Amino acid sequence: xxxxxxxxxxxxxxxxxxxxxxxxxxxxxxxxxxxxxxxxxxxxxxxxxxxxxxxxxxxxxxxxxxxxxxxxxxxxxxxxxxxxxxxxxxxxxxxxxxxxxxxxxxxxxxxxxxxxxxxxxxxxxxxxxxxxxxxxxxxxxxxxxxxxxxxxxxxxxxxxxxxxxxxxxxxxxxxxxxxxxxxxxxxxxxxxxxxxxxxxxxxxxxxxxxxxxxxxxxxxxxxxxxxxxxxxxxxxxxxxxxxxxxxxxxxxxxxxxxxxxxxxxxxxxxxxxxxxxxxxxxxxxxxxxxxxxxxxxxxxxxxxxxxxxxxxxxxxxxxxxxxxxxxxxxxxxxxxxxxxxxxxxxxxxxxxxxxxxxxxxxxx
Numbered sequence: 001x002x003x004x005x006x007x008x009x010x011x012x013x014x015x016x017x018x019x020x021x022x023x024x025x026x027x028x029x030x031x032x033x034x035x036x037x038x039x040x041x042x043x044x045x046x047x048x049x050x051x052x053x054x055x056x057x058x059x060x061x062x063x064x065x066x067x068x069x070x071x072x073x074x075x076x077x078x079x080x081x082x083x084x085x086x087x088x089x090x091x092x093x094x095x096x097x098x099x100x101x102x103x104x105x106x107x108x109x110x111x112x113x114x115x116x117x118x119x120x121x122x123x124x125x126x127x128x129x130x131x132x133x134x135x136x137x138x139x140x141x142x143x144x145x146x147x148x149x150x151x152x153x154x155x156x157x158x159x160x161x162x163x164x165x166x167x168x169x170x171x172x173x174x175x176x177x178x179x180x181x182x183x184x185x186x187x188x189x190x191x192x193x194x195x196x197x198x199x200x201x202x203x204x205x206x207x208x209x210x211x212x213x214x215x216x217x218x219x220x221x222x223x224x225x226x227x228x229x230x231x232x233x234x235x236x237x238x239x240x241x242x243x244x245x246x247x248x249x250x251x252x253x254x255x256x257x258x259x260x261x262x263x264x265x266x267x268x269x270x271x272x273x274x275x276x277x278x279x280x281x282x283x284x285x286x287x288x289x290x291x292x293x294x295x296x297x298x299x300x301x302x303x304x305x306x307x308x309x310x311x312x313x314x315x316x317x318x319x320x321x322x323x324x325x326x327x328x329x330x331x332x333x334x335x336x337x338x339x340x341x342x343x344x345x346x347x348x349x350x351x352x353x354x355x356x357x358x359x360x361x362x363x364x
Contacts, residue, residue: 296333
C-alpha cells in the first residue's frame with residue numbers, strides 16, 4: 001500500500017483568468033475581479049481519474065486536502081495539521097514537514113510554482129509531484145495534467161525517480177513584463193515518459209531573434225482586416241507586434257485589429273466581450289519553452305468559454321525551429337476534456353516563412 005501526502009493550495013491559479021499573472025499578494029484583487037477557485041477543481045479532476053487502489057492519504061485539514069478527500073470517498077485518511085483560512089505559506093511548510101516525518105512515498109501538491117517552492121524547501125528526501133493549477137509553472141516538477149498525475153500516482157511504487165528543478169519568479173516584475181526565473185531547489189520526482197514535460201529552457205538569443213522575425217513576417221502577411229487577432233504571451237508572439245510597430249504586452253494577451261493594438265493585457269472577460277463585437281477571431285499562441293504547453297500555462301485567459309467560440313481552427317501555434325527540436329511534443333490543458341479532445345492528437349506549428357511542422361499533441 002502506498003502512502004501519499006496530499007496538499008492543495010486553495011488560492012493557486014485564481015489570478016490567471018482575470019489577467020493578474022499570479023495570485024501572490026493579489027488574492028483580494030482576484031476575488032474583486034470575479035476570480036473563482038482553480039486548484040480544488042484540479043484536485044477533483046485528479047481524483048476522478050485515479051483508479052481505486054489501497055492508498056493511505058496523509059493530508060492537511062480543511063480546504064488544503066481533507067475536505068476533498070472526504071468528498072471523494074477516500075477511506076484511509078490521516079490529517080496531520082489544521083491550517084488557517086485562508087491558508088498561508090507557513091501552513092504548506094508545516095504540512096510538508098509533517099508528511100515527511102510520516103514517511104510518505106510521495107508529496108503530491110496542487111498549485112503552481114510558488115507552491116512548488118514552498119513544498120521543495122520544506123522537505124529533504126521525499127519525492128514530490130505537482131498537479132498543475134497555478135498561473136505560472138516554469139518548474140519541472142509538474143505532471144502535464146491532473147489525469148497524468150493520477151496515472152503516475154497509481155504506479156508510484158514501481159516508477160523510477162529523476163531530478164527536476166523548482167523555479168519561481170518575482171510576480172511583481174512579471175506583471176511589468178520582466179521574466180527572470182530563479183532556481184530554488186533540485187528535487188526528485190517520479191518519472192513517466194510523456195506525463196512529465198519538464199521545465200522551461202532558454203535558447204541562443206541571436207538565432208531565436210532571426211527565427212521570430214521570419215515567423216512574424218509570414219503571420220503578418222496572412223493577417224486579414226476583418227479579423228480580430230488575440231496575441232498570446234512570449235517573445236515569439238511579441239515579434240508580430242514589433243513587426244507591425246504596435247504596442248505589445250510581453251507576458252499578457254493583446255487584441256489587434258487591422259494591424260493595430262486595440263486593447264492590452266486582456267482578461268477572460270475582456271476577450272469574451274471583444275468576441276461579441278468581432279465575429280471573426282483568431283488566437284496566436286506559442287508554447288512555453290521546452291515544456292510544449294500551448295494552453296494551460298500562463299494563458300488561462302484563453303478559457304474553455306473562449307475556446308468554445310473559436311474551436312481548434314481559431315488557434316494558430318507558432319514556434320522557432322530550435323524550440324521545436326527541443327520540444328518534440330505539444331501539450332494542451334484547456335481545463336475542459338471535450339475541448340481538449342476536439343484538437344485531436346496532432347497540431348500544426350508554424351516555424352518559418354510558409355513552413356509548418358505537425359507535432360504530436362497530448363492532452364492527458
